[in-house]
Amino acid sequence: MNGIVIIGAGESGTRAAFALRESGFTGSVTLTGTEPHLPYERPPLSKPLNGAVQMKPICGAEALQAAGIDYLQGVSALSLDPDTRSVAFSDGRTLTYDKLLLATGARPRRLTCPGAERALDFRTYADAATIFSSADPGKSIAIIGGGLIGMELAAVLRGKGITVSVIEMAAKPLGRAVPPRFAAKLHARHQDEGVAFHLGQGIAAITDDAVLLADGSAVPADIVVAAIGVLPDVALAEAADLATGNGVLTDSFLRTSDPNIFAAGDCAAVAQPGGGYIRFESWRNARSQAETAARNMVGGKEAFGAIPWFWTDQYDLGLQVAGLPQPEHQSVIRQLDGGELEFYLDDGRLLAAAGLGSCNSVARDIKLAEMLIAAGINPDPAALADPGVNLKALLKSSRAA
Template identity: 70%
Template sequence: MNGIVIIGAGECGTRAAFALREAGYSGSVTLVGAEPHLPYERPPLSKPMGETAQMKLICTLDSLAAAGIDYAKGVSALKLDADAGTVTLSDGGLLPYEKLLLATGARPRRLACPGAERVLDFRTHTDAEAIFANVGSGASVAIIGGGLIGMELAAVFRGKGIAVSVIEAAPKPLGRAVPSRFAEKLHARHAAEGVEFYLERGIAEITGDGVVLAGGDVVQGDLVIGAIGVIPETALALDAGLATGNGILADACLRTSRPNIFAAGDCAAIAQPGGGHIRFESWRNARAQAEIAARNMTGAQDAFAAIPWFWSDQYDLGLQVAGLPHPAHRSVVRTLPEGELEFYLDGDRLVAAAALGLGNGLAKEIKLAEMLVAAGVDLDPAALADPRVNLKALLKSARAA
C-alpha cells in the first residue's frame, strides 16, 4: 500500500496529516512543504513582535516523528500523474500514493504594470521578515489594496509611527468581505489614525519613489506592498487533468474529479447545495476542511458544512464575521458597551452575524450568534436588537423548538 501523500504544509495540509492519525489511519503519511521551515500559522504574520515577524509553529519535529508523519521540507511538487498515482518532486523524488490531498493554498495576485517587480508580497514568513526588517522609524509605506490584509498592515505600521498610504481601486476599503457598517467604521478609524487613502485610483507605474497613479499623481513609499488578493494554486491539478475553476473543484466531501484525490483549504472550491462552488479563505475553515478530508480519505462520507468565519484585528478593534452577510439581507443592530453586533436575516431566519468591538470583548456574543445561525431557526428581530435579551437564552429556546 502506497499510503497518503499531502501536497502543502500549511494550516490545512499539516492539520490533515495529524487528523489522519487521529482517525486511526496506520499507513504511511507524507507531508510535502515548499517552504524551508516547519509548518506555521499565517495569521500571526501580520502581528509582528517588535521588528520581527512572528512564527507560530503548528507542530514540532518531535510531534511529526511521534505521529509517524514523513515531512519533506523545502520541496515542491512539480508534476502529478493521476493515472499512475505518483507525484514528482523538485528534488528528483517520485512519491507513489494510494490517496492524495491537494492543500496547495494560494499565491498573491500580482500587479501587471511597469515596475511591478518592486512590489513586496505579504504571504509567507519570508515575505513578512523582508517587510518588517526594512521599515524603520521615519519610513513611509504605500499599500496597494484596501482589503483585510492591507488594512491590518496599515494598523501595524501606524502603531509604529510609520507614514502609511492605502491605494484601493474600489470606492471604499474593505468592500468585498466586511459588512458595510463595520467597513465604514474601520475606514474612519484608519483615517483618524493618519492613514492616507487614495480610492478609486488605478496604478500606472511603480518607481523607486513609490506609486504613480493613473492620472500622474505620485504616492510616496519607501516600501510598496501588494495586498490585492490571492489566486488559488491550481496548476498541479490543472496539468493533471483535474476539474478546476476558481480553485480545484471538489464535491461536498472534498473529493476532486478523481475520487482518490481530495482538495482542501484555500486552493479548493467546494460544491454548494444550491449549485456552484465556493472557496473559503480563512484559517478556521482550512482546519475544518483538513479534518473532514482526513476522515473521508479513511472511508467516511462527511460533508463540509461549516459556517464561514473570519476575524481581523486592527488597532484595538476586533472584527468577527460568521456566515455570509449579503446586502439583500435584513439588518438588525445590537449595541453593547463593548461594541456592536449586526445580525443578518433572510426573512426571519438568522443567516449571518458580525461584531466589531474593543479587543476580544464580543467573542462570546459572536460565538452564540454563530450557534444561532447554525440552528437555522426563525428569530424575533426585536429580540436580536435588544441588549437585555440574552443570546444564550435565545439559543436555548431555539434548540428546544
C-alpha cells in the first residue's frame, strides 16, 4: 500500500494530515510543502508583534512525528501522473500514492504595468518579513488593491505611523467580499486614521519613488505592495489533465475528475447543489474542507456543506460574515452596543449575516446567526431587528419547531 500524499503544507494540507490519523487511518501519510518552514498560519502575518512578523506554527515537529506524518519541507511537486499514481518532486524523489490531496492554495495575482517587479507581494512569511522590516516610521507605502488584505495591511501600517496610500481600480474599496454597509464604515474609519485613497484608478507604471496613475498623477511611495487578489494554484492539476476552472474542480465530496485525487482549500472549486462551482478563501474553510476530504479519502461519503465564513480585524474593529450575502437579499439591521448586525433573507429564509463592532463584540451573535442559517429557518424580520429578542432563544424555538 502506497498510502496518502498531500501536496501543500498550509492550513488545509496540514489539517488534512492530522485528520487522517484522527479518522483511524494507519497507512503512510506524506505531507509536502514548498516553504522552508514548519507549517504556519497566514492570518497572523498581517499582525506583527512588537514590530516583528509572527510565525504561528500550525503544529510542531514533535506533533508531526507523534502522528506518524512524514513532512517534506522545501520541496515542490514538479509533475503529477494520475495513471501511475505518482508525483515527481524537485529534490529528485518520486512518490506513489493510493490517494492524493491537492492543497496547493493560491498565488498572488501579478501586476502587468511597467515597473511591476518593484511591487512586493504579501502572501508568505518571507513576504511579510520583507515588508515590515522595511516599513519604518517616516516612510510612505502605496498599497495597490483595496480588498481585505490591502486594507488590513493599511490599518497595521498606519498604527506604526507610516504614511499609507491605497490605490484601487474600483470606485469603492472592499467591494467584492464585504457587504456595502460595512465596507463604507471601514472605508470611513481608514480615512479618519489618515489613509489616502485613490479610487477608480488604473496603474500606468511603478518607479523607484512613486506609483504613476492612469490619469497622469503620481502617488509618492518608498515601498509599493501589490494586494490585488490571488489566483488558485492549478498548474499541477492542469498539467495532469484534471478538470479546472476557477480552481481545481471537485464534486461535493471534494473528489476531482480523478477519483483517487481530492482537492481542498484555496485551490478547490466545489460543485454547488444549484449548479456551478464556488471557491472559498478563508482559514476556517480551508480547515473544514481538509477534514471532509480526509474522511472521504479513507472511505467516507460526506458532502462538504459548511457555511462560508470569514473575518477581518482593522484597527479596533472586527468584521465577521457568515453565508453569502447578495444584493437582492432582504436586509434587516440590528443595533448592538458597540456594533451592529445585518441579516440577509431570501423569500423569508435566513441565508447570511454580517456584523461589525469593536473588538469581538459581534462574534457571539454571528456564531448564533450561523447556527440559525444552518437550521434553515424563516425568522420574523421584526424579531431579527429587535436587540431585545435573544438570538439564542430564536434558535431554541426553531429547533423545537
